Amino acid sequence: MAEIQINSLNKSFGKSRVIKNVSLCIKSRSFTVIVGPSGCGKSTLLRMIAGLEKIDSGEIKIAGKSVNDLPPKDRDIAMVFQSYALYPHMTVFNNMAFGLKLEKKSKIEIKERVKEAARILQIESLLDRKPKQLSGGQKQRVAIGRAITRNPKVFLFDEPLSNLDAALRVATRIELANLHDSMPDATMVYVTHDQVEAMTLANQIIVLSEGQIEQIGSPLELYEKPQNLFVAKFIGSPAMNIIPIEIFTKGINSFGKIGEKLKISLETNFNSSDMGREIYLGFRPENLILSKKDENSFSARVSFVESLGEYALVYASVEGSSSDHDIIAKVLGTPKISKGDQVSFQIQKGKMHLFDEEGKRYVNGKKQV
Amino acid sequence: MKFKLNLSSIFSQLLLLFFVILWITPTFGLLISSFRDKDQLAISGWWTSLINTEVSEIHRTKGKNEQSKENEVYFIRGNLFKEDKGKKILSFGVTSKNINAYMVGEKAVLKDKSEIVVFENGDYEWRSENEFKKKKGRRIFITAKSPPSFTLDNYKEVLFEAGLGQAFLNTIAVALPATLIPLIICSFFAYSLTWMNFFGRDILLATIIASLVVPLQMSLIPILTIYNDLGALFNIEAKSFPGIWMAHTGFGLASTTFLLWNFMKSLPNEMLEAAKVDGASHYDTFVRIVIPLSIPAFASIFILQFLWVWNDLLVGLVFLDKHPSEIILTAKLKELLGSYGENWEILTTGAFISMTVPLFIFFSLQRFFIRGLVAGSVKG
Ligand SMILES: Nc1ncnc2c1ncn2[C@@H]1O[C@H](COP(=O)(O)OP(=O)(O)O)[C@@H](O)[C@H]1O
Ligand SMILES: [Mg+2]
Numbered sequence: 001m002a003e004i005q006i007n008s009l010n011k012s013f014g015k016s017r018v019i020k021n022v023s024l025c026i027k028s029r030s031f032t033v034i035v036g037p038s039g040c041g042k043s044t045l046l047r048m049i050a051g052l053e054k055i056d057s058g059e060i061k062i063a064g065k066s067v068n069d070l071p072p073k074d075r076d077i078a079m080v081f082q083s084y085a086l087y088p089h090m091t092v093f094n095n096m097a098f099g100l101k102l103e104k105k106s107k108i109e110i111k112e113r114v115k116e117a118a119r120i121l122q123i124e125s126l127l128d129r130k131p132k133q134l135s136g137g138q139k140q141r142v143a144i145g146r147a148i149t150r151n152p153k154v155f156l157f158d159e160p161l162s163n164l165d166a167a168l169r170v171a172t173r174i175e176l177a178n179l180h181d182s183m184p185d186a187t188m189v190y191v192t193h194d195q196v197e198a199m200t201l202a203n204q205i206i207v208l209s210e211g212q213i214e215q216i217g218s219p220l221e222l223y224e225k226p227q228n229l230f231v232a233k234f235i236g237s238p239a240m241n242i243i244p245i246e247i248f249t250k251g252i253n254s255f256g257k258i259g260e261k262l263k264i265s266l267e268t269n270f271n272s273s274d275m276g277r278e279i280y281l282g283f284r285p286e287n288l289i290l291s292k293k294d295e296n297s298f299s300a301r302v303s304f305v306e307s308l309g310e311y312a313l314v315y316a317s318v319e320g321s322s323s324d325h326d327i328i329a330k331v332l333g334t335p336k337i338s339k340g341d342q343v344s345f346q347i348q349k350g351k352m353h354l355f356d357e358e359g360k361r362y363v364n365g366k367k368q369v
Numbered sequence: 370m371k372f373k374l375n376l377s378s379i380f381s382q383l384l385l386l387f388f389v390i391l392w393i394t395p396t397f398g399l400l401i402s403s404f405r406d407k408d409q410l411a412i413s414g415w416w417t418s419l420i421n422t423e424v425s426e427i428h429r430t431k432g433k434n435e436q437s438k439e440n441e442v443y444f445i446r447g448n449l450f451k452e453d454k455g456k457k458i459l460s461f462g463v464t465s466k467n468i469n470a471y472m473v474g475e476k477a478v479l480k481d482k483s484e485i486v487v488f489e490n491g492d493y494e495w496r497s498e499n500e501f502k503k504k505k506g507r508r509i510f511i512t513a514k515s516p517p518s519f520t521l522d523n524y525k526e527v528l529f530e531a532g533l534g535q536a537f538l539n540t541i542a543v544a545l546p547a548t549l550i551p552l553i554i555c556s557f558f559a560y561s562l563t564w565m566n567f568f569g570r571d572i573l574l575a576t577i578i579a580s581l582v583v584p585l586q587m588s589l590i591p592i593l594t595i596y597n598d599l600g601a602l603f604n605i606e607a608k609s610f611p612g613i614w615m616a617h618t619g620f621g622l623a624s625t626t627f628l629l630w631n632f633m634k635s636l637p638n639e640m641l642e643a644a645k646v647d648g649a650s651h652y653d654t655f656v657r658i659v660i661p662l663s664i665p666a667f668a669s670i671f672i673l674q675f676l677w678v679w680n681d682l683l684v685g686l687v688f689l690d691k692h693p694s695e696i697i698l699t700a701k702l703k704e705l706l707g708s709y710g711e712n713w714e715i716l717t718t719g720a721f722i723s724m725t726v727p728l729f730i731f732f733s734l735q736r737f738f739i740r741g742l743v744a745g746s747v748k749g
Contacts (some may be wrong), residue, residue: 052642073648089661098657099647150647349709 002063002076002153002187003028004049009058011044013212020211022058026189027204033190035198036208037234042191043082046156047210049189062154069361078147079156082163082223084139086131088196092142093117093127099150117148120182137168144179157190164323177201191307195235199223207231216353219221229280229359238285240353241327243318245281249273256281258318258325262298267352279362281310285313290337291346300327307334316343371497377553396724404519407714414715421514423459425468430485430495438500449487449509453588456513461487465709468510482531487511490647531709533719535693536701541726542610543685543697547617548671551625552715554618556663559629560655564641574630580623590689592616596688608695612700613688620684621674628673630668633659 004026011019018041026032034042047053047062053071060067067075078099086095094116118124118289121141131139138162147155160176161169176198180188192198198205199219207214207222207230214234215227226232232240244359245256245357247270248263254270257263291297300316303326312331317324328347337343354362401415409418428449434733436445449454460469463477463485471477477485484499487509495507528534560575561567593607600607636659644654678684682699689695696704709715 047642050646052645072646077646079643079646080641083637083639085637085643087640087644087658089658098644098649103651146643146647174739335574 003061004154004187004189005059005061006049007059007061009045009048009060010056011048011053012056012153014271017046018211022211022213024206024213024216025187025209026187026206028063028187029184030191030204031177031188031202032204032206033192033198033202034208035192035195035234036214037180038193040208041211042193042208043158046079046189046191048159049075049154049262050077050156051075052079052337060314063233066135075154075260077154077156078154078161080143080147080158083343084131084143084163086139086146087351088131092129092131092134092145093122095131096146096149099146109347113149113151114145118231120179121145121233136164137172140164140172142221144176152220153185153187154187155188157188159192160190161192162194173197173200196237199235209234225361226282226353227361229355230280232282232355236284238313238328239331240280240282240284241288242280242355243325243327244278245275247279250275258298262318264298264347266297266354267322267350272291274325277357279357280355280359283347283351284354285328285330287351288327288345289330290329290331291342291344293344297344299342299344299348302339302343305335305338309334314343316345396676399717399721399722399724402713403523405523406520407712407715408525409518410713412716414696416520418517419677421516423512424456424515425463425510425512428491428509428511430493430509432504433501434504436501436695439499443497443500445501445506447493448491449493449511450491453490454518455516457489458487458491458511458513460512460549461602462510463507465508466509469512481570496669508582523714524722527715527722529720531701531705531715531719532693532696533698533701533705533722536696536698537722539689539695540679540723541615543617543689544675545612546610547621548675549679550614551618551621551674552671553669555625555629556621556660556667557655558626559633560632560651560659562626563636564634564654564659575624577623577630581627583657585620586683587619589683592619593687606690607688608688610689610695616676616684616688617678618683621677625670625674628670629663629666632663636662672730672734679723679727 006022006024006026009016009019009022015098019354022045025043034045036042044053048055049062051067052069055068060186062075064076072079072116087098090098096109096114096117100113105113114127115124116128123138123145126134126138126142131142134142140163143160157176158328161172162171176190180186190197190201199222202219204216205219205222206216209230215222215231217225222231222235226240233242243258243264245258247253247262247266248257250270252269254266254274255263255267256266266281293299298318300318302314302316304315306313306315311333312335314329314331314335315326315336316329317326327345356362377512398415401418402410404685405415405418429446431447432450433445435447435508436443438444443735449458458473460472461477462468462470463479464470471487473487475487476484477487479485481497481499483495483499485493485500485507487493496499528537562570563578594640596607596612599605606612641654644658649657680699682703685697685700689697689700691700691704702716702723705715705719
């Protein structure tokens with residue numbers, strides 16, 4: 001059991017605050033992905049868990065024990081670095097055995113554990129090579145193998161796939177998922193800026209932005225109920241369409257308007273006090289359907305069609321009062337529309353996301369807490 | 370574009386060739402000269418010694434005591450050369466006015482009607498109807514082709530008689546510790562400056578970089594004064610090998626530390642952090658990772674510091690005595706220059722001996738110059 005509990009963690013480099021009062025819990029045996037744009041402090045957070053970065057204030061507990069003052073080696077963790085960080089002068093075997101040798105384990109045990117890790121990762125034939133004789137993917141395996149041999153409770157991965165090419169990245173992603181299955185006792189914390197990696201690997205995702213947590217939840221929760229605009233835009237590809245909208249009528253099935261001409265049913269109950277508020281309407285490209293013109297539809301002018309066979313991405317603009325709003329629709333099949341056409345879209349029932357002025361999610365006319 | 374590229378590569382090849390020739394020629398010349406006969410060295414350039422050269426020499430035949438009598442004719446026979454060096458006589462003469470009057474094998478008729486024949490290999494036959502009267506032999510002038518000839522005599526003389534051998538050993542005794550001690554100290558120092566956090570680290574680093582520009586000459590006399598005082602205090606010699614080791618260590622400290630620091634901070638940060646996560650202490654990291662990866666840097670710094678100490682004269686003169694058991698090569702060469710200024714064979718040989726070690730060091734360590742040992746640790 002190795003739950004990671006983080007309470008009010010802070011970290012600054014000089015004047016810039018990189019981690020701002022972060023509290024979170026990483027469940028034991030979970031595959032947790034910390035995701036966020038570059039420079040948002042993911043690596044810093046991970047390195048603080050590893051003990052490579054000093055903590056300004058707050059507390060990190062691993063398996064119930066505060067590790068604030070423990071050096072990395074006593075935290076029962078292993079880390080896989082973005083650059084692999086192999087020891088170039090040692091063979092693969094020695095790279096993987098390094099930690100065990102420092103622990104003064106017996107030769108036989110070292111050999112057994114390295115062999116076992118090599119077997120899991122299918123790098124048995126590489127044990128006598130030096131890192132410079134390995135391909136990128138092989139180096140990656142060795143780096144993971146080095147972590148496995150130490151048999152830690154917690155694995156920390158810092159963007160381990162970012163140096164691989166696209167095809168290899170997909171293959172390795174699947175292997176990482178399998179690796180977690182084959183070591184069910186291990187807790188894995190994985191940092192990436194790639195939301196696809198996060199969605200496919202994680203059973204818990206932590207979305208980080210500018211050193212603050214935006215949302216924690218399962219991939220499905222993040223996709224279906226993003227708690228704020230940031231998460232809404234960050235998760236999903238192509239990104240969610242966001243349009244500012246003015247609340248126009250009250251009651252069940254209130255209407256909102258975009259500019260002067262366009263009115264959309266918001267499927268939500270607004271009060272009279274909400275009248276005239278400028279909020280945000282979000283809908284995913286895959287939740288747009290081409291439809292007839294009626295009271296639930298809105299029209300847009302097609303600016304570009306990207307046909308991919310299985311589906312087409314329709315880039316269109318909705319006329320607003322001051323400016324046009326560009327949206328993307330993901331339409332199955334190959335629709336018979338082309339540039340310049342005027343088309344009507346409908347948003348699938350129950351697939352609207354409303355966000356208030358501060359970008360927080362609206363549920364049933366109430367601000368969600 | 371391609372043409373341009375070729376042109377520039379040809380240019381750089383030519384430049385390389387130029388520098389190689391520039392370097393090889395004098396070195397090779399010195400090497401050849403040091404093996405040449407001292408008399409030849411004085412009169413002809415080293416390049417002439419590689420091919421057959423024509424030499425003119427004066428020899429003397431044997432005198433009357435060695436004549437023999439056959440059928441009422443008197444002969445003196447012998448060989449003009451004292452030792453066989455492969456010279457081949459082309460022509461000879463019997464008077465200084467006309468030193469190649471006769472071709473080899475030709476009969477020279479003298480005033481007293483006696484006849485001399487000289488053969489290619491130096492054999493001669495002097496034939497006369499009358500008994501030879503003169504005790505001394507006759508002078509024969511020869512012109513001969515001489516094959517290249519080399520000798521170890523110069524080395525024998527310089528190493529054992531002039532005392533350069535001892536000076537050579539002394540210099541090794543100075544240079545090796547004076548190179549290794551700072552290298553060892555500074556590798557620890559550079560590691561701590563690069564990878565350890567401690568109070569005042571940046572100031573320390575700034576001080577080291579600043580002290581790079583302090584000329585060594587400024588501190589010679591103060592340090593010698595301190596040595597003298599200490600020597601007097603503990604009643605030991607102020608000038609000694611440990612003394613000069615410390616001096617060289619001190620003078621090399623800043624630059625060695627700076628170069629090593631510069632190298633070590635280029636080692637990938639994540640690799641050292643990986644070691645930390647693997648449970649390595651600073652000492653483990655230093656010994657098992659940083660040192661093996663720093664070998665190219667060590668090699669180049671070793672060469673630099675060693676050559677500097679090897680070629681140093683000033684520090685050696687100040688901190689060591691001049692008696693034979695302490696004098697260093699450069700000082701000894703300078704001394705020889707004074708006393709044997711005319712004897713080129715001593716100087717060329719001495720110079721070449723002093724060059725051998727730097728050449729050896731350079732050629733044996735140069736493969737470590739090839740970097741890229743770190744390549745492969747990062748990325749694919
Ligand atoms: N050692 C450091 N010194 C100063 N600033 C740093 C240091 N490490 C990271 N930062 C800054 O902290 C911010 C977060 O960095 P990081 O955690 O590496 O982001 P990422 O989410 O891309 O991994 C960045 O703006 C970066 O410039
Ligand atoms: Mg990062």
